[in-house]
Amino acid sequence: xxxxxxxxxxxxxxxxxxxxxxxxxxxxxxxxxxxxxxxxxxxxxxxxxxxxxxxxxxxxxxxxxxxxxxxxxxxxxxxxxxxxxxxxxxxxxxxxxxxxxxxxxxxxxxxxxxxxxxxxxxxxxxxxxxxxxxxxxxxxxxxxxxxxxxxxxxxxxxxxxxxxxxxxxxxxxxxxxxxxxxxxxxxxxxxxxxxxxxxxxxxxxxxxxxxxxxxxxxxxxxxxxxxxxxxxxxxxxxxxxxxxxxxxxxxxxxxxxxxxxxxxxxxxxxxxxxxxxxxxxxxxxxxxxxxxxxxxxxxxxxxxxxxxxxxxxxxxxxxxxxxxxxxxxxxxxxxxxxxxxxxxxxxxxxxxxxxxxxxxxxxxxxxxxxxxxxxxxxxxxxxxxxxxxxxxxxxxxxxxxxxxxxxxxx
Amino acid sequence: xxxxxxxxxxxxxxxxxxxxxxxxxxxxxxxxxxxxxxxxxxxxxxxxxxxxxxxxxxxxxxxxxxxxxxxxxxxxxxxxxxxxxxxxxxxxxxxxxxxxxxxxxxxxxxxxxxxxxxxxxxxxxxxxxxxxxxxxxxxxxxxxxxxxxxxxxxxxxxxxxxxxxxxxxxxxxxxxxxxxxxxxxxxxxxxxxxxxxxxxxxxxxxxxxxxxxxxxxxxxxxxxxxxxxxxxxxxxxxxxxxxxxxxxxxxxxxxxxxxxxxxxxxxxxxxxxxxxxxxxxxxxxxxxxxxxxxxxxxxxxxxxxxxxxxxxxxxxxxxxxxxxxxxxxxxxxxxxxxxxxxxxxxxxxxxxxxxxxxxxxxxxxxxxxxxxxxxxxxxxxxxxxxxxxxxxxxxxxxxxxxxxxxxxxxxxxxxxxxxxxxxxxxxxxxxxxxxx
Numbered sequence: 001x002x003x004x005x006x007x008x009x010x011x012x013x014x015x016x017x018x019x020x021x022x023x024x025x026x027x028x029x030x031x032x033x034x035x036x037x038x039x040x041x042x043x044x045x046x047x048x049x050x051x052x053x054x055x056x057x058x059x060x061x062x063x064x065x066x067x068x069x070x071x072x073x074x075x076x077x078x079x080x081x082x083x084x085x086x087x088x089x090x091x092x093x094x095x096x097x098x099x100x101x102x103x104x105x106x107x108x109x110x111x112x113x114x115x116x117x118x119x120x121x122x123x124x125x126x127x128x129x130x131x132x133x134x135x136x137x138x139x140x141x142x143x144x145x146x147x148x149x150x151x152x153x154x155x156x157x158x159x160x161x162x163x164x165x166x167x168x169x170x171x172x173x174x175x176x177x178x179x180x181x182x183x184x185x186x187x188x189x190x191x192x193x194x195x196x197x198x199x200x201x202x203x204x205x206x207x208x209x210x211x212x213x214x215x216x217x218x219x220x221x222x223x224x225x226x227x228x229x230x231x232x233x234x235x236x237x238x239x240x241x242x243x244x245x246x247x248x249x250x251x252x253x254x255x256x257x258x259x260x261x262x263x264x265x266x267x268x269x270x271x272x273x274x275x276x277x278x279x280x281x282x283x284x285x286x287x288x289x290x291x292x293x294x295x296x297x298x299x300x301x302x303x304x305x306x307x308x309x310x311x312x313x314x315x316x317x318x319x320x321x322x323x324x325x326x327x328x329x330x331x332x333x334x335x336x337x338x339x340x341x342x343x344x345x346x347x348x349x350x351x352x353x354x355x356x357x358x359x360x361x362x363x364x365x366x367x368x369x370x371x372x373x374x375x376x377x378x379x380x381x382x383x384x385x386x387x388x389x390x391x392x393x394x395x396x397x398x399x400x401x402x403x404x405x406x407x408x409x410x
Numbered sequence: 411x412x413x414x415x416x417x418x419x420x421x422x423x424x425x426x427x428x429x430x431x432x433x434x435x436x437x438x439x440x441x442x443x444x445x446x447x448x449x450x451x452x453x454x455x456x457x458x459x460x461x462x463x464x465x466x467x468x469x470x471x472x473x474x475x476x477x478x479x480x481x482x483x484x485x486x487x488x489x490x491x492x493x494x495x496x497x498x499x500x501x502x503x504x505x506x507x508x509x510x511x512x513x514x515x516x517x518x519x520x521x522x523x524x525x526x527x528x529x530x531x532x533x534x535x536x537x538x539x540x541x542x543x544x545x546x547x548x549x550x551x552x553x554x555x556x557x558x559x560x561x562x563x564x565x566x567x568x569x570x571x572x573x574x575x576x577x578x579x580x581x582x583x584x585x586x587x588x589x590x591x592x593x594x595x596x597x598x599x600x601x602x603x604x605x606x607x608x609x610x611x612x613x614x615x616x617x618x619x620x621x622x623x624x625x626x627x628x629x630x631x632x633x634x635x636x637x638x639x640x641x642x643x644x645x646x647x648x649x650x651x652x653x654x655x656x657x658x659x660x661x662x663x664x665x666x667x668x669x670x671x672x673x674x675x676x677x678x679x680x681x682x683x684x685x686x687x688x689x690x691x692x693x694x695x696x697x698x699x700x701x702x703x704x705x706x707x708x709x710x711x712x713x714x715x716x717x718x719x720x721x722x723x724x725x726x727x728x729x730x731x732x733x734x735x736x737x738x739x740x741x742x743x744x745x746x747x748x749x750x751x752x753x754x755x756x757x758x759x760x761x762x763x764x765x766x767x768x769x770x771x772x773x774x775x776x777x778x779x780x781x782x783x784x785x786x787x788x789x790x791x792x793x794x795x796x797x798x799x800x801x802x803x804x805x806x807x808x809x810x811x812x813x814x815x816x817x818x819x820x821x822x823x824x825x826x827x828x829x830x831x832x833x834x835x836x837x838x839x840x841x842x843x844x845x846x
Contacts, residue, residue: 015833016745019738026731034724064517064527066590262517262527280798285717292724295439296731302432303735309429310742366716 006339013311017343020307024347024383027300029354032379033362034293036371041286045279047217049098050172050205052146053271055088056235057243058097059250060267063230065260070228071162073258074138080253081234086242087250091141091235094227096133096209097271098220099278103209104134108221109191110179130216132175133208136225137235142170142203144237152186152201155224165194166223170201174218197223233267243270297382301390304344308336308394319398320405329399336395337388344387348380355379411763412770419771422747429743430775433736437779437823440732442786445807445815447722449787450794452811453804454617454714458604462544463704465665467505467672469679471495472698473658473691475644485612487642489711490658493631495686500536504678505664505671507542510627511535511609512660515638519587520575530571531638532623533609534630540566540599542665543609550582550597553626557596561632564625565593571622572598591633593625605804606713608704609661611639616713618800627660655691676701715799733826736775741830744768751834752842764835772827773820780819787815 010017063073074092081090095102109115109129118127135141142154150173159168169190176185176199189196206220227233234254238246247270251263269277276283312319319332359371423430457463472488473495474480480487491499496510514532539545540552553564565586572581572595585592603620610616630637631652641652641659652659666672676699684696702710744751751764787807794805807815 013742015829016738016741019734019741023731023734023738026727026734030724030727030731062529064519262529277798281715281717284797285721288721289724292443292728295443296728299436299439299728299732299735302436303738306429306432306739307742310739310746314746366720 003338003342006335006342010339010342016307020303020343021347021350023300023303024344024387025350025354027296028348028351028379028383029358030296031293031382032351032355032375033358033371034289034296035379036359036375037362037368038286038289038293040368041282041289044211045282045286047207047211048205049207049275050147050203050218051098051271052237053275054240055146055237055243056144056271057238057247057250058100058233058235058267058269058271058274059247059254060231060233060264061254062232062262062264063258063260064262065258068230068260070230070232071226074227074232076257077232077234077254078138080257081236081250084236084246084249084253086238086246088237088239089140089144090237091138091144092227092232093135093137093141093235094229095231095233096135097233097235097274098207098209099211100274101210101278105131105208106134106192107131108179108197109193110188112191115191115193128179130175130178130219132171132219132221133210135206135220135222136227137222138226139224141222141235142201144235145206146237147206148204150202150204152199154201159200160224160226162226162228165192165197166225167195167197168200169197169221169223170203171199171221172203172206172218174205175221176202178219243272297386300383301386304340304387305390305394308340308391309397312336312394312398315398316401316405319401320403320407323401323403324406332401333395333399336391336398340387340391340395341384344383348376348383351383352376352380411766415767415770416774418767419774422771423774426743429739433739433775434778434782436732436735437776437819438782438786440729441780441783441815441819441822442790443725444722444729445783445787445811445818446790446794447718447725448814449791449807449811450718450801450805451714451722453806454606454718454801455708456605457705458606458608458708459543459704465506465667466542466704467664467666467675468702468704468707469499469662469664469675470700470702471679471683471686471692472694473656473686474694476693480642480644485640487640487644487658490611490640490642491660491662492655492658493653493660494655496660496662498682499662499664502678502682504675505666507538507665508663509536509539509542510660510662511539512627512630512637513610513614513639514623514625514630515636516588516623518571518575521585521587522575525575530622531619532625533621534627534635534637535624536627538665539624539663542663543604545602546600548598548600549580550595552624553596558626559628561629562626563591563593563629564596566597566599566624567595568599568620568622569601588623588625589633589635599624606708608708609663611661612711613639615800617804672701672703718801729822733822736823737826737829740772740775740827741833744830744834745837747834748837748842751837752839755837755839756843761835764837765831768831768834769824769827772831773824776820776823776827777816779823780816783819784812784815 078090078092081087096104107124107129109118114128118124118129121127124131139157139160155168159166171185179185179190180188185199186202187199189198205218208217208220211217236246236250247268251268254261254263322332355371355376362368363370459466471491473492474488500508500510512534514534516530516532517527518530519527537552537555537558548569552566553562557564567581575586576584581595581598584595586595606616607614607619610619637659639659641657643654643657664675666675679699679701680696683692683699686692687696754764791805791807795802
């Protein structure tokens with residue numbers, strides 16, 4: 001296959017070829033970045049929460065009676081909820097659950113000295129102190145959520161408090177390693193500015209109610225504090241297929257136990273719904289990104305095919321002449337394929353540079369990390385394949401031109 | 411000649427239906443995607459108070475200590491005022507009208523037996539609020555200045571809440587139980603909800619929330635009613651005291667006539683900050699105090715989510731590729747007709763005539779693409795309206811956006827047609843005629 005005749009033909013169509021190259025370049029740049037953004041979002045929405053997601057349902061209740069004893073109320077409510085057929089366990093929390101956006105967090109230091117350092121620095125950064133998300137709840141929370149204890153134990157009944165701060169806590173592995181790097185965290189006393197809190201257990205993973213950034217998303221801590229507000233969130237664990245039925249039954253059971261309350265249907269959800277709601281924007285965005293990438297590739301494929309078609313029609317006579325003087329059908333086919341390959345190659349070369357530029361621009365605007373370089377060859381391969389596919393049919397039409405055309409006037 | 415060129419364009423396009431279809435489709439997709447996102451952006455950044463917005467301003471003071479990390483929650487706590495500052499600005503009365511406000515969330519206990527208790531969102535505010543924002547009243551009026559400062563138990567209801575509680579009977583003078591207290595209804599407003607709800611804070615869903623009751627701020631603080639906005643404290647733990655000098659939670663708006671008054675008010679804010687600094691309350695430079703216009707405030711609050719902007723850029727990038735695509739196809743198409751061009755030139759057509767002829771052909775494609783684009787963007791907006799975001803329901807195309815869409819389509823395709831048309835009119839007739 002000779003490249004020189006192709007180049008000299010392209011020189012005759014300099015402008016059109018340049019435009020096609022540019023189109024391929026833009027497409028390559030955008031598609032590479034879009035693919036990267038899709039990958040990032042998919043990674044974001046598939047983060048594990050550490051709880052038994054597809055077995056949980058959540059129901060929220062606000063007591064509106066006056067002077068009620070909230071503790072007694074919760075005990076009755078929980079008994080009623082546990083009596084529902086299919087409910088394996090139940091617990092009450094104030095409001096925080098992974099990914100439900102209702103976060104309460106507080107500064108915790110590995111020691112008193114670390115707190116002094118933080119005060120001196122006037123910042124938590126660099127002091128060794130961290131700001132984990134705080135989870136509270138009634139006895140049975142660990143079991144209900146399906147948390148995986150990797151060390152230590154669950155809370156003892158005597159450790160639960162209703163007012164004031166508990167003296168013990170269970171932390172996630174990520175938080176333990178951050179507070180006590182290289183040391184066993186179990187049994188250590190954390191300091192929160194007023195009290196010491198002893199670590200009695202470590203769970204594998206427990207995500208925050210609201211994600212911040214990858215390094216701190218798993219910094220959570222549970223302490224044995226019973227919810228003590230009129231509003232309380234009940235967490236129920238059942239078989240996945242029972243969840244909807246359990247929720248309906250739970251609403252009825254709660255209203256029967258005490259009608260003087262508001263059970264908001266908006267806050268009566270399976271955990272799957274909570275998770276879907278949290279990542280709704282990301283899933284929409286993933287859909288849009290994929291659609292736009294496909295749209296771009298589609299338009300570019302149309303462009304390549306349309307132009308190739310044109311060139312074939314335009315060059316019918318010269319193709320005929322080439323055939324008449326001995327070129328085979330394969331030669332003609334390869335000619336158009338090679339031409340397309342050259343244009344797409346030039347396009348992806350420029351496109352790679354544009355992709356990096358676009359990524360740098362996006363990094364300043366959207367907290368996007370740097371584009372891994374392997375996206376570029378993959379993008380190039382995709383566009384080569386796309387180019388060859390779109391040029392195939394016009395090229396075959398060109399190869400089908402009879403040598404006799406050369407003798408006719410077009 | 412225009413009719414003739416139109417006819418020529420039509421014939422030429424008919425000769426290559428697939429290619430024409432491709433070009434129209436490319437323009438339609440590009441325009442449709444771009445206009446969907448531009449419309450979303452347009453409705454999100456629209457003026458919520460046309461006619462009034464130029465007079466509305468937000469004073470901004472900075473009582474935060476010099477050291478400390480106050481931005482962990484993603485917003486600036488000094489965007490809100492503390493109780494002492496808001497009261498000082500109210501008392502100074504340097505603007506034509508001024509109001510302090512905060513979001514409220516209260517339990518309604520209806521007197522009617524067939525209604526269950528429910529929660530409702532509203533606003534705690536001061537008396538100028540209604541006149542300053544031009545809240546339309548259906549019955550009654552706002553509370554008066556005396557009631558404003560006397561912690562009176564009065565409330566203004568929105569029409570829909572009044573109807574829900576009292577049916578079609580006149581609600582003025584009736585009592586309504588909110589939380590644990592009874593309030594006398596003094597006024598009913600129409601269901602008034604500017605979009606976005608510009609005076610709400612960053613915790614609100616500003617494209618979806620609406621206020622269904624209004625009651626005096628002093629009363630709310632006196633009764634320690636639930637607030638439903640950001641409350642940020644620094645310094646010594648103020649223990650939930652909303653009157654604390656180190657707790658920012660109030661929004662504040664002023665009405666000023668013209669830039670001279672605005673400049674004077676800004677000076678007043680700086681003087682006030684300097685005074686507070688000399689008293690040892692403020693630590694930051696007095697010149698940190700500033701005044702935002704309504705639109706400036708919305709820009710500062712950055713209501714448009716990053717994802718929406720990203721989607722817009724994506725759509726515009728898509729349009730660019732579509733345009734390059736159409737450009738290349740038109741160029742190939744026009745240059746293929748070099749023979750025809752040369753014959754016309756040889757018969758006396760000027761370069762300008764050729765240029766106009768091909769310009770019209772590209773414009774025809776543009777109009778067709780624009781019409782398709784309008785359809786596609788209507789489809790796009792329909793899908794945006796089905797998103798669960800708070801701005802989804804306002805994503806509708808208005809007349810101005812419709813015209814913009816068509817104009818953009820014709821403009822884009824004419825631009826894409828300019829270069830090919832220019833190349834076409836530069837064809838050297840003699841060379842081409844020889845080969846015919």
